[in-house]
Amino acid sequence: xxxxxxxxxxxxxxxxxxxxxxxxxxxxxxxxxxxxxxxxxxxxxxxxxxxxxxxxxxxxxxxxxxxxxxxxxxxxxxxxxxxxxxxxxxxxxxxxxxxxxxxxxxxxxxxxxxxxxxxxxxxxxxxxxxxxxxxxxxxxxxxxxxxxxxxxxxxxxxxxxxxxxxxxxxxxxxxxxxxxxxxxxxxxxxxxxxxxxxxxxxxxxxxxxxxxxxxxxxxxxxxxxxxxxxxxxxxxxxxxxxxxxxxxxxxxxxxxxxxxxxxxxxxxxxxxxxxxxxxxxxxxxxxxxxxxxxxxxxxxxxxxxxxxxxxxxxxxxxxx
Numbered sequence: 001x002x003x004x005x006x007x008x009x010x011x012x013x014x015x016x017x018x019x020x021x022x023x024x025x026x027x028x029x030x031x032x033x034x035x036x037x038x039x040x041x042x043x044x045x046x047x048x049x050x051x052x053x054x055x056x057x058x059x060x061x062x063x064x065x066x067x068x069x070x071x072x073x074x075x076x077x078x079x080x081x082x083x084x085x086x087x088x089x090x091x092x093x094x095x096x097x098x099x100x101x102x103x104x105x106x107x108x109x110x111x112x113x114x115x116x117x118x119x120x121x122x123x124x125x126x127x128x129x130x131x132x133x134x135x136x137x138x139x140x141x142x143x144x145x146x147x148x149x150x151x152x153x154x155x156x157x158x159x160x161x162x163x164x165x166x167x168x169x170x171x172x173x174x175x176x177x178x179x180x181x182x183x184x185x186x187x188x189x190x191x192x193x194x195x196x197x198x199x200x201x202x203x204x205x206x207x208x209x210x211x212x213x214x215x216x217x218x219x220x221x222x223x224x225x226x227x228x229x230x231x232x233x234x235x236x237x238x239x240x241x242x243x244x245x246x247x248x249x250x251x252x253x254x255x256x257x258x259x260x261x262x263x264x265x266x267x268x269x270x271x272x273x274x275x276x277x278x279x280x281x282x283x284x285x286x287x288x289x290x291x292x293x294x295x296x297x298x299x300x301x302x303x304x305x306x307x308x309x310x311x312x313x314x315x316x317x318x319x320x
Contacts, residue, residue: 003123004135006033007058010118010149012096012109019110021096023077025049025120025149028089034124034135041090046081048142049092049120052149058121065121065146074098074105077149096149109151122147237261243271249278 009032010025026049028036054075059065081094096118098106109116123141128134141147240261244254253274261267 002127003125003141004034005063005122006031006120006124006135006137008032008034008120010120012113012116012118014110014113019106021098021109021113023094023096023118023149025077025081025092025094025118027091030134032119034126034137035129036137038090040137040139041083041092042139043083044142045140046083046092048122048140048144049077049094049147049149050079050081052077052120052122052147054096054118055148055150057152058119058148058150065148074102074151117152118149119152120147120149233264236264236266240267243268247271247275249274253278 008026010023013022013024014020015022026036028038028041053073054077055068055073059068061067075096075098078095078097081092084091084093096109096113098109123144124135124137124139125141126136126138129136241258244257244261244267249257249271257267257270257274260270
């Protein structure tokens with residue numbers, strides 16, 4: 001079994017009478033950073049979340065939680081965490097206890113807690129699903145000294161940003177023609193990073209506990225804008241990959257066009273240009289009136305086996 005550090009979204013609900021802060025920590029199903037099957041919801045895993053400290057945000061570098069300032073903690077989760085079922089799904093529930101040394105925290109969360117989110121941060125044991133690539137959590141590490149439940153904005157949004165990046169990777173893999181399966185993972189990461197960068201702008205609004213009232217409405221606007229951008233980029237890239245595949249270009253031509261499409265460029269005109277370049281190159285190495293040469297060009301541009309798109313018996317042709 002392997003271990004992965006997760007950042008999983010939770011929610012705060014405020015009791016209107018007592019002002020107590022009740023927290024839904026993890027819910028059954030697809031989450032922000034992992035999938036949580038029904039068998040995950042055991043009392044042992046619930047107890048692993050009990051007593052978790054809380055900070056205003058996750059560590060700046062998620063791989064270095066020890067760098068957080070211990071004097072900036074703003075609260076903790078009560079020791080007792082329970083398992084409850086709502087709408088057919090199991091969840092871990094606990095009470096959020098604001099730090100007594102920071103009384104403004106309790107007041108702030110009572111006012112804005114229902115519009116903000118929490119994010120569970122800690123080590124989980126589990127495995128990767130071989131079909132989807134998603135992390136399947138099996139248990140939580142109760143002894144993790146760095147586990148926390150931190151205050152964030154739009155905690156993971158149900159995993160939408162991560163799923164956009166995953167979908168982009170799957171589309172790229174499925175759309176690649178023979179000999180082109182190895183699409184650079186760095187390119188996919190760049191698209192995901194551009195979305196993450198937008199969410200960081202939103203999260204920056206709550207990096208401290210001052211001026212939150214003015215930022216509250218803008219948070220939802222900025223988060224929605226990030227989602228729209230991600231979805232638009234995904235749709236444009238999907239369309240571009242389809243055009244490249246239909247054109248049956250050489251490997252080097254296709255790779256160059258996919259790179260441009262990944263950066264958000266409109267490659268419609270470029271695809272047509274590359275088709276002409278390829279046709280002229282093929283014609284130049286075949287006899288002008290040779291029927292076989294004409295047939296090879298026609299098959300390439302209008303149909304035939306895509307594997308033949310990079311094999312013309314011309315040393316180095318189509319390779320960079």
